[in-house]
Amino acid sequence: MRSIVSSPLVLVGCALGLALTAASVRAQAVPPPPAAEDPIAALVSRLDLERYKETIRGLTQFGDRRQGTQRNRRAVDWIEQQLQSYGCPTERLYYTYDPPPPAPLSPADSAARAQALAAARARPAPSPIIASGEVRRGPGGSRYRGTTSPTGVNADPMRQPDERLRELNREPATNGERSQVYCTKVGSTRPNEMYIVGAHMDGHGWGEAANDNGSGTALVMELARIFSSPDVVTDRSIRFALWNNEETGLDGAEAYVVQRAGMQGIPDPTNPDHFPEPKWLGMIQHDMMLWDHGMPRADGTWNPEQRREADVNIEFQSLSLRADDAMRLAFFFREANERYATDYPAAVGPHMTNTDSTPFMDITPSISLRENERGMHTGAGWNPTWHQPIDVFTTFSDADFRLGLNAAQTTLSAVGLLVGARLDR
Secondary structure, eight states: OOOOOSOHHHHHHHOOSSSSOHHHHHHHHSOOOOOTTOHHHHHHTTOOHHHHHHHHHHHHTTTTOOTTSHHHHHHHHHHHHHHHHTTOOEEEEEEEEOOOOOOOOOHHHHHHHHHHHHHHHHSSSOOSBOTTSOBOOSSOOOOOSSOOOOOOOOOOGGGOOOHHHHHHTOSOOOOEEEEEEEEEEOOSSEEEEEEEEEEEOOOOSSSOOIIIIIIHHHHHHHHHHHHTSTTEEOSEEEEEEEESOOTTTSHHHHHHHHHHGGGTTOOBTTBTTOOSSOEEEEEEEEOOOSOOOOSOOTTSOOOSSOOTTOOEEEEOBTTSTTHHHHHHHHHHHHHHHHHHOSSOOEEEESBOOSSTTGGGTTTSOEEEEESSOTTTTGGGTOOTTTTSTTOSGGGOOHHHHHHHHHHHHHHHHHHHHHHTOEEOO
């Protein structure tokens, strides 16, 4: 693992190496307490718990929004309509999802794989194969000490007691063309530079995908609404992207990278002042924002209340090609949380994995905000709603929704600082 500077203030002051000069980063990293006229504080104050909840509720009307279904396509349309109503001009990216069927394992291969998994889990030392079956090749792994209760993807409709929801989610996925929507706040002085703020809108498990990932989708939509207000000006551009096909393997985000990475910073030949794909300065992903109730109890049950020490996890991947810049970006977000978030603190971790920032991480500094560490906590079964029928709006309390709102406060303030956001009154 690369060396880590002990002080986050020193980290932020090192340079970011992204869009700001070292001097401006230092000025932002050690700010005075927010004043009433602080434009970032004013923007953060426009986030509202009830509005955030209602946006999540709006997404749940489409059930689990499984990719390749009519309910998914209707959800994409609804998201686009909402973004347009905010004054954020939308575009669509199209791609085809048609993977070949998996090759069956031979009996010998199946037996060998089962034997290897059993041997890895029996070893007393931490193994790169975590409780969910995910392979972790980097340092960290998942926790074998403490209680774990691994979860999978529910595929049984009868585990959903709500007959209406069972019927809504009944249509199976079919392969074919996919689309995903994004909108852009164009910068006033440096429109050729851009931060990408993303979340995946698809889900599965026969619930409503309220947490995974209505919570992240609603967060991005709320930020699009605020930054698109007529009185908000930014120096740099912000793209708000709602990825599809995350649950099948990050396919929507991967399609975006494949189609648009090579377009960065190239002006439109018919309009030199327009940049269809500004240069990427960073990618910020949001994936499951609501549930931080701690590890399961020894009997397999969970604490029904949000734990008092809950926090917003900000993760980067220490093995990525842009790890140092991503680490600085993560700590910058932590500082923004300290300054502007109202209820929950933020923690930084180096093991971002299995989320839509992964296809970006070797190209641009990339981080992920979520409720729990993806490998250490979620992979070890700390979230009983993950891909389950109970991932419905009514499962979550205001304390849970407020954790998601604090993640929104964190991203809004950090991105606002990075893009030079201000109010034009």
